[in-house]
Amino acid sequence: MKYSKTDRYPVCKSSELVDDTMMKVSIDMVDILVGRRNGKLFACDNSCPHKGASLSKGCFNGDRVVCYMHGYEYNVFTGKLENMKSWKKEDTWVEQDMEWRKSGDLILYSVSEEDGTVYVALK
Amino acid sequence: MTKGEVPNVVGLEVLKKNGVNVEKLKELITKGVGAEFTTYYYYTILRMHCTGLEGEGIKEIVEDARIEDRNHFEAMVPRLYELGGNLPKDIRKFADQAGCPDAYLPDNWEDINSILKVLLEAEQCAIRSWGEVCDMTAGKDHRTYDIAQKIMQEEIEHEAWFIELISKRPSGHFRRKFVGQSPHTGSQGGLIHL
Ligand code: FES
Numbered sequence: 428m429k430y431s432k433t434d435r436y437p438v439c440k441s442s443e444l445v446d447d448t449m450m451k452v453s454i455d456m457v458d459i460l461v462g463r464r465n466g467k468l469f470a471c472d473n474s475c476p477h478k479g480a481s482l483s484k485g486c487f488n489g490d491r492v493v494c495y496m497h498g499y500e501y502n503v504f505t506g507k508l509e510n511m512k513s514w515k516k517e518d519t520w521v522e523q524d525m526e527w528r529k530s531g532d533l534i535l536y537s538v539s540e541e542d543g544t545v546y547v548a549l550k
Numbered sequence: 551m552t553k554g555e556v557p558n559v560v561g562l563e564v565l566k567k568n569g570v571n572v573e574k575l576k577e578l579i580t581k582g583v584g585a586e587f588t589t590y591y592y593y594t595i596l597r598m599h600c601t602g603l604e605g606e607g608i609k610e611i612v613e614d615a616r617i618e619d620r621n622h623f624e625a626m627v628p629r630l631y632e633l634g635g636n637l638p639k640d641i642r643k644f645a646d647q648a649g650c651p652d653a654y655l656p657d658n659w660e661d662i663n664s665i666l667k668v669l670l671e672a673e674q675c676a677i678r679s680w681g682e683v684c685d686m687t688a689g690k691d692h693r694t695y696d697i698a699q700k701i702m703q704e705e706i707e708h709e710a711w712f713i714e715l716i717s718k719r720p721s722g723h724f725r726r727k728f729v730g731q732s733p734h735t736g737s738q739g740g741l742i743h744l
């Protein structure tokens with residue numbers, strides 16, 4: 428199947444995406460995190476912009492998804508990195524180099540819902 | 551066929567047919583082997599600071615984990631090249647893109663527990679990192695999965711060692727037959743050297 432960036436694709440039933448849940452779906456080998464938080468739908472690339480972990484293994488904190496790998500938090504609606512968690516578990520630990528710590532923002536996809544189906548477009 | 555031109559690689563073709571995102575897989579492997587290499591480096595420093603009565607008591611275990619992490623690098627790098635990937639030309643870039651933080655020596659290293667906590671954190675990150683590769687390849691890319699799951703087995707053992715040292719929970723572990731034995735990835739490490 429050929430996918431186009433502008434077309435939208437059905438990814439799940441609305442009933443599968445209850446409030447405050449998220450799940451991984453795939454379109455053309457691109458893993459997408461689709462979810463509903465406080466009644467609002469969101470869709471983004473499932474790969475964490477920091478080091479590529481699966482965001483679907485994370486959890487919510489407010490409007491943010493918390494990556495399970497190093498704990499960075501990204502706003503699922505704006506895509507912005509809002510909490511670059513420190514590696515330091517104790518005061519005596521040395522902080523990581525900034526080059527290692529830095530991260531881009533989430534890649535957001537457009538998401539919609541119609542007649543009981545959730546659609547995502549890769550744009 | 552002219553020099554440098556790569557013929558159809560059936561080993562890659564089957565992965566694509568199985569739905570493996572090869573580009574993403576290469577990225578995760580590069581990050582995983584980056585973490586193994588930096589961990590090997592930082593564990594060397596940590597091990598040098600395992601001195602005194604308590605430090606000497608854990609030195610050999612740190613050394614096992616250190617050499618086995620190097621073995622993990624050697625076990626997976628050949629697979630990266632088979633997949634059409636490569637190591638970054640510049641080691642600085644390689645370290646910056648690594649999937650796990652640098653296991654820096656803590657300021658209060660005289661307290662052996664502080665070293666153990668850093669070691670534990672590093673092993674736990676490695677488990678998450680190779681878990682990503684296992685999840686992505688299970689049932690689809692048998693060769694990468696085989697290597698990644700062997701690495702995972704040793705990472706889980708490393709985590710257990712450090713948890714047992716910190717918490718004193720009962721342990722099934724005795725010791726390796728020789729330093730850095732790598733009971734699971736040992737045969738893969740031989741791909742680079744014997
Ligand atoms: S990979 Fe997600 S926070 Fe580092």
Ligand SMILES: [Fe+2]
Pocket residue numbers: 586618619620622676701705
């Ligand atoms: Fe390792």
Ligand SMILES: [Fe+2]
Pocket residue numbers: 615618619673676704705708
């Ligand atoms: Fe390890």
